[in-house]
Amino acid sequence: MPVKTYDVLIVGSGHSGGMAANILTSKGISCLMLNAGPEADYEKDRALKHAYELPYRGFDKPGRLPHVFQANEFNANQWVDEKEVPYTCPSDAPYNWVRVRLLGGRSLFWARQSFRLSNLEFKAAEIDGEGENWPISLEDLAPYYSRVEKIFRVAGRKEGWPQFPDGDFVEINYPPDTDSIKRFTQIATKQGVGVSKWRSALGKDGLASSINLLLPDALATGKLDIVENAIVREISVDKNTGLANGAHFVDRHSGREMHVKTRVVVLAAGCLESTRLLLNSKIGNSSGVMGHYLVDQMYGVSVVASVPEARDGKAPPGLMGGNAFIPRFRNLSKKDKRNFIKGYCVGISSGGNANANFFPLYGEELQAKLDSYANSCVSGSIFGERVARYENHVRIDSEVKDRWGIPVLHIEARDTDNERNLCKDAADTIEEWFHDAGWEIICKTDRVNPPGYSIHEVGTCRMGDDPKKSVLNKWCQSHDVKNIFVVDGASFVTCGWQNPTMTILSLSMRASEYLAEQMRTNAV
Amino acid sequence: MKRRNFVQNLLLAPVAPAVAAAATQTPSPQPAIHQKPATEPKTPVRERPWGPHDVPKLDLTGVDLTGQPAPHYFTAAQFATLRKLGALFVPPLKSNPGALEAQAPEFLDFLIGASPDDRQNLYRFGLDSLDSQSRDQFQKPFCDLDAQQADRILRPLLVVRPWAEDFPSDPLQKFIAQVHEDLRTATMNSREWAAASEKSGRHFTRGFRGSGYYWFPIDPISQG
Numbered sequence: 001m002p003v004k005t006y007d008v009l010i011v012g013s014g015h016s017g018g019m020a021a022n023i024l025t026s027k028g029i030s031c032l033m034l035n036a037g038p039e040a041d042y043e044k045d046r047a048l049k050h051a052y053e054l055p056y057r058g059f060d061k062p063g064r065l066p067h068v069f070q071a072n073e074f075n076a077n078q079w080v081d082e083k084e085v086p087y088t089c090p091s092d093a094p095y096n097w098v099r100v101r102l103l104g105g106r107s108l109f110w111a112r113q114s115f116r117l118s119n120l121e122f123k124a125a126e127i128d129g130e131g132e133n134w135p136i137s138l139e140d141l142a143p144y145y146s147r148v149e150k151i152f153r154v155a156g157r158k159e160g161w162p163q164f165p166d167g168d169f170v171e172i173n174y175p176p177d178t179d180s181i182k183r184f185t186q187i188a189t190k191q192g193v194g195v196s197k198w199r200s201a202l203g204k205d206g207l208a209s210s211i212n213l214l215l216p217d218a219l220a221t222g223k224l225d226i227v228e229n230a231i232v233r234e235i236s237v238d239k240n241t242g243l244a245n246g247a248h249f250v251d252r253h254s255g256r257e258m259h260v261k262t263r264v265v266v267l268a269a270g271c272l273e274s275t276r277l278l279l280n281s282k283i284g285n286s287s288g289v290m291g292h293y294l295v296d297q298m299y300g301v302s303v304v305a306s307v308p309e310a311r312d313g314k315a316p317p318g319l320m321g322g323n324a325f326i327p328r329f330r331n332l333s334k335k336d337k338r339n340f341i342k343g344y345c346v347g348i349s350s351g352g353n354a355n356a357n358f359f360p361l362y363g364e365e366l367q368a369k370l371d372s373y374a375n376s377c378v379s380g381s382i383f384g385e386r387v388a389r390y391e392n393h394v395r396i397d398s399e400v401k402d403r404w405g406i407p408v409l410h411i412e413a414r415d416t417d418n419e420r421n422l423c424k425d426a427a428d429t430i431e432e433w434f435h436d437a438g439w440e441i442i443c444k445t446d447r448v449n450p451p452g453y454s455i456h457e458v459g460t461c462r463m464g465d466d467p468k469k470s471v472l473n474k475w476c477q478s479h480d481v482k483n484i485f486v487v488d489g490a491s492f493v494t495c496g497w498q499n500p501t502m503t504i505l506s507l508s509m510r511a512s513e514y515l516a517e518q519m520r521t522n523a524v
Numbered sequence: 525m526k527r528r529n530f531v532q533n534l535l536l537a538p539v540a541p542a543v544a545a546a547a548t549q550t551p552s553p554q555p556a557i558h559q560k561p562a563t564e565p566k567t568p569v570r571e572r573p574w575g576p577h578d579v580p581k582l583d584l585t586g587v588d589l590t591g592q593p594a595p596h597y598f599t600a601a602q603f604a605t606l607r608k609l610g611a612l613f614v615p616p617l618k619s620n621p622g623a624l625e626a627q628a629p630e631f632l633d634f635l636i637g638a639s640p641d642d643r644q645n646l647y648r649f650g651l652d653s654l655d656s657q658s659r660d661q662f663q664k665p666f667c668d669l670d671a672q673q674a675d676r677i678l679r680p681l682l683v684v685r686p687w688a689e690d691f692p693s694d695p696l697q698k699f700i701a702q703v704h705e706d707l708r709t710a711t712m713n714s715r716e717w718a719a720a721s722e723k724s725g726r727h728f729t730r731g732f733r734g735s736g737y738y739w740f741p742i743d744p745i746s747q748g
Contacts, residue, residue: 038743
């Protein structure tokens, strides 16, 4: 039986793969999308249940997902089974690799916080005095950010701050700040710290995923075929030209081996999976940089306080509730001398309850405390930027293979004093704000969760102008193999403190339009 | 195959050109490679002998309503210590059941028995240590202590944990933090707790505790 032929193979169906499919098919380019997992049916595959109805009373099967702190028994089947697709890391440096292989990938479950990177990130080396700049600036990406923000319907408040670039936002009426948020804002503002609001993708019907915002349009062109449960094993290369000519993949259920031939390969498997595929294919790494400069954001620093006048159910109307968002305010210029480079954002939430683990109490005494502190709490937590370092890397662990015999990744990432100093500064600063507000500090930690916890891992195929120091050029195109593009977070040079999704989407859009033009002129 | 076609049709129906609207208007270049149409035989349609509406949906009974758990993992002394901790840490309060009423210790016997070695070792060490400390300090097993005596052992072991994942490095403190959290969760996630909540008209919390959207195994590999 004759099979279809395709111009472009897209590996992965999350935000970046969905955007590539959307752009390329809109320009008449035929695409095949291979996704490693199945399509979820929101009606059939989930149901509202009591925890006691689950086999493990909500605890989940012991030992099933030791690295996914976000997992519980309700959502355990969303995540990639760590026994099916394992990875290794040093015993003294755990890494939390949180993966979704359902069609749509992590775009099904993301927190929808939507920020642009600023030139503090794109041109980080200039202010940090170390590291590398991106080969692009905010000005290069701004038009794409704008288009992505419209598609994802990003709601936000414009501020005009260079470290927090404004976008094309949906206008919404934020509810007026409660008195606790006003008090906090007053204190932070007095210190010259800008207080804003979260910026969030509204999407459509509560979902801001590739499966509802990007792939339907692509399918409607008739130029996209999607195959589920197709795990790409290796990119195949034409020995004569050195160019990619397709990929070998395996059916997830049967283990049947297949090969598809295409003119271009676009990798959108999700940062580390794309890098794993390139490393297993042994291509595109003449620089030796592939796998290195793995970076993500720090999450874990937290301070919780209680507003005294809100305790024992006595909060007057309008005191508690609401939130505030503080974009990076440290190291905005070279004049700001700290014992760390980079910065962090702070999210403030008012009106929560205290957790049982906040108090060294038990039984009736604990319950009385929890009742007293209910709805009186204000919490502050951060996303902090790690420094992208060569030593933090992934490589192939040929000793360990996944269920389909594909060698797995070995991941090594460690924090340094820069990360620890940044987190200490964050915890101390939030504590000081809360203290100045007259609130009782309940608990404070500057401990950082293991790398990967934020699910914002980026890097490992960084972009750059110099092929000796980077894997991709500024169009997310392989320096070595011109018909391979990597459009997920692997191209990042620095991670910033921002949720990376808007940047990933914008880079994918930009790369895909460039690719389409290159194909039109037969340059690729 | 049918479901896929159905889903594809659904996706095709509301063609909302989100990207097209946002995109700059540039003429579309011709594809460099023309797609060769593939032929795919249609799945034959046949009458099914019965429709879904003809298959009766039978009422089934939850296993917890038909039998009692049979704890078997912990020793009798360890289990007695665990029950004592349950009574102390999560007593019945207001209209809520306590850990013993919710059979949380019995559930934890099952859960820890099915857990990796490190969790099992932590529990066995912790339960044995408490009992041993009790015998040294009060010349009787932990399960026989009165509330004040138990408090003299437990209180120094309690710590503040800003994050649920923040466990102290001291193994006994770590055990106390872990078993306290596990007893609370096993109690609040029990059928008894849900029934009490329903009776008192309280709403459930969505998420880890109470109720939530459960994702079934999706296209599990074992069925491949």
